[in-house]
Amino acid sequence: MTEPRPTRRLLTRGSWPETKRLAEVLRRETVGGAVLLVAAAVALIWANSPWSGAYFALRDLELGGDPFGLHLTLTVGAWAADGLLAIFFFVVGLELKREFVAGDLRDPARASLPIAAAVGGMIVPALIFAAVTAHVGDGALRGWAIPTATDIAFAVAVLAVISTHLPSALRIFLLTLAVVDDLLAVLVIAVFYTEQINVIALSSMLVPLALFTLCVQRRIRSWWLLIPLAVCTWVLMHESGVHATVAGVLLGFAVPVKRSEATGGPDAGPGLAEHFEHRIRPISAGIAVPVFAFFAAGVNIGGFSGLGEALTDPIALGIVFGLIVGKPVGIFTTTRVLAGVTRANLDAELRWVDVLGISMLAGIGFTVSLLIGDLAYGLGSDRDDFVKIGVLVGSVCSAALAAVLLRLRNRQYRAIWEEETADSDDDGVPDIYQSRQD
Template structure:
């Protein structure tokens, strides 16, 4: 007797199973970001405790110490060097990650890309609208509308890696891709909204090192075939000159990191003269491998240390900060807005495209990931400083809101996904996934007809 096919089985799957290569890469990335997320939280806690201790003056004195060279606006405080300089390394990796996803990753397929991209936009628009609605009557506070739009990759991924060892790979890839696209949107907001007084001359001059960097990156295998480390000696200084010119032009310097990341080749092209059987990697992959440790282990924690320090002012000051509309707008936007924006947009995409959620997932899984996306730490702190300045009352209220929202989002997401993790662990125990001698699970291998 033939079985009538289920009409829903022919429908396209939303958040379906990714390629095995992508699953392996994301798993490796999660392990790296876990340590970085812990260092980020540790650095922020040290800054908060120090800034509210009897030695607070020492912390603020260190943060505000100016070093550097006056021309090109390069005499900056240590806090500004961390925000403009070190954080450019973080955004450089964001640029690399996004380009790799679009060129050689699963996002090169439109049916895979549309869900996380649309969800990221929903997770930006809804929090911004919620914040604007709460602060509509205060034009000064309204400047911070972009603060609750960001998602902290390192912090959110670290939480997911700790609690979600058995969660479906598609869910983890969804969070990471969502966060990367979210950061790209935040970068565009920074470039368009928080850049002022553009120096066109400096901006035009920046094209010279940018073109040189792109050409060197594309031709590095030919130029430096016999000296594998020498290309760093040219690429790094050229990139630094481009960063300095972008900084001098009035555009926020972190944009330089993203632009440089976009110029790095993400696809390996065959070169004549390579040794047969020699494993080769595209430059984007090499950069990501070598710089992620430096970014997650040093650049982002140092930025968090200099940005997270806010003098609360005791219980009275904390009460005042928690009752401020800026704080309420950020907390509501990140905690509630992210869940509503990401989940509803994902649902809407499935309805419009007439697709269905992958059978391995449930909608509560999407809600859990959306809750983790409310951890807006690093980029939110940067946007708060750009919106209100360093050391201002509104800026301090914004930082309190970011801390509280990130903590609540982490707790809510952890509660939901921990329960789901136990569910998937039980399923895995009941249904063991076989693998052949090659170590690749059968579900990722092409199906063949067996007689």
């Protein structure tokens, strides 16, 4: 008699080494998210103060030069979007590669869920935006990708504040979902927001990228060699017409990852990807993303009347509904469909309402959404102001709705969480992870 196949579980705990590592990542992103919120708040206050002219003059100040015919005279705001965000996407590339090479997501069964959820979380908001703005014309549909992104730092910071006892599987799901989401956003930027390609510059970019790859594959860590190669890759990518942040992801993918790191064995040691991530993530979370947010979030709302008028604009409404409705519907529905198709059950410690709460939290789109808005309609344009208002309102509402639901769930998980994470052996590994390995 054939034994029944074991039931597949969704959103189960990962291995203890990977859970511990991701917990450290979440803590760092939480700090970065707090700095991001402060930077955005300062920008909004300044842009709506009597001294708003100084803010916009600073944002539009041109810096740089055009050596060798390169187009590197950019505004401060453009430098933040094109240059500083490349650092952020370098960390995204490192994190994504590590997850799929040495993390729990090297298992196709585990990787399929966040990938499918991220795709669903992009398609539905895009459709909602298109439906709301279809009658506008005049290039309004160019902004279809604005409500499709999830801000890692912002979402993780909110999660840390509103719920400290949710199962680790949900936190890891949010983090990996957001990382995959960012990768898909980069692909969207490269494919749909590249109007003209300089083939010579794009081909030339492969030379410093190949040299950078050769150096890191040989475990070379010399900053005086790697940084110039990375800068050359960025400059040529910028010159090619493809958004320069794509260079950051490619450079991150080039860094090798030791698969043995995931086992936590005595001979594993820190890999180069982990070394770079440890060095660069604080710069990304503490400087690059907050500075970009400072220059991207500043919009003169014009008081409550101006806010009300802006929210009647189809573009702003498309973004708000895309983030508040589209993201949770896309992510939650895709997860439920995947569970039905694969005949999988949610992990025993979770409920579907928990997944819904995390899906609502993924509606916090900020960094990449603002970047796509700049690319779609132009920095400083009238529509760009509607984009910023739509992103801010949609993100705040998503955070508030998710907070209400997850805070209720957090109360129910508090006692269970404290019991399951108890370490009666005092060996540094929670007993529940030891029981999984026995």
